[in-house]
Amino acid sequence: MTAPVSTAYLIENMQDARDRTLELIRDLDDEQLMGPRLPTVNPLRWEIAHVAHFYEYFILRQLYGFESVLGERADQLYDSIAIDHDVRWDLPLLTRAETLSYMSAVFNRLVERLEGGMASEGDSFIYQFGIFHEDMHTEAFFWTRQILAYATPALAVACDVSAARAAGAHPGWAKVPGGAFLLGAGRNAPFLFDNEKWAHPVTIEPFEIAKAPVTNREFQAFVDDGGYGRQDFWDAEGWKWRQEAGAEHPV
Numbered sequence: 001m002t003a004p005v006s007t008a009y010l011i012e013n014m015q016d017a018r019d020r021t022l023e024l025i026r027d028l029d030d031e032q033l034m035g036p037r038l039p040t041v042n043p044l045r046w047e048i049a050h051v052a053h054f055y056e057y058f059i060l061r062q063l064y065g066f067e068s069v070l071g072e073r074a075d076q077l078y079d080s081i082a083i084d085h086d087v088r089w090d091l092p093l094l095t096r097a098e099t100l101s102y103m104s105a106v107f108n109r110l111v112e113r114l115e116g117g118m119a120s121e122g123d124s125f126i127y128q129f130g131i132f133h134e135d136m137h138t139e140a141f142f143w144t145r146q147i148l149a150y151a152t153p154a155l156a157v158a159c160d161v162s163a164a165r166a167a168g169a170h171p172g173w174a175k176v177p178g179g180a181f182l183l184g185a186g187r188n189a190p191f192l193f194d195n196e197k198w199a200h201p202v203t204i205e206p207f208e209i210a211k212a213p214v215t216n217r218e219f220q221a222f223v224d225d226g227g228y229g230r231q232d233f234w235d236a237e238g239w240k241w242r243q244e245a246g247a248e249h250p251v
């Protein structure tokens, strides 16, 4: 079960997710908003509309019987299950302006149908489901920008990076002793995804893991030291990719 939350909380979090989305595409020109056809990224103009389609499909259409703002085109263009990744660049997508207006039309409908006070348990679940889905896509918008070597976005909403910058490298390894632990969500979790059902005991062997993610500066040292040329630093799949891509350094 999902713990009921207030409608104000849902609206505030929808707005936060949307603000993050918009600040990650705002500075991009029309060409950048489509980008090259790559297996690891989506065309951003497709992906931001897909976020709106997801809310519209699961909440407004499936649960509450609304028609799509886009009519039949909605599923023909933005259903991520039905539309193969490779063809997303070839679709007659909405223009940038139309996309933004589709996103706000869906957003406004979602807000309008909430009546204030506490949300039902069903709405508490499905609205947060949509919000977390958008949050996952904002992570994808970030990696897309990095893969395509777009400029670092001017982040006002999405983070205060000063703390992370100040922290710097944190080298070394943490030893995890192994043993049994509960993997998955418990019955009283305030929110959970389907694929977290249910907590069950899992036993793992002892292992070590880096204490913190590798920083750009640390990775630069690896590249400068010829790390891209030494097979012993790569696993088999990574090395195969490196050779096929002819990669000598990150993008």
Ligand SMILES: [Fe+2]
Pocket (backbone or CB within 6 Å): 050, 054, 080, 133, 137
């Ligand atoms: Fe998605």
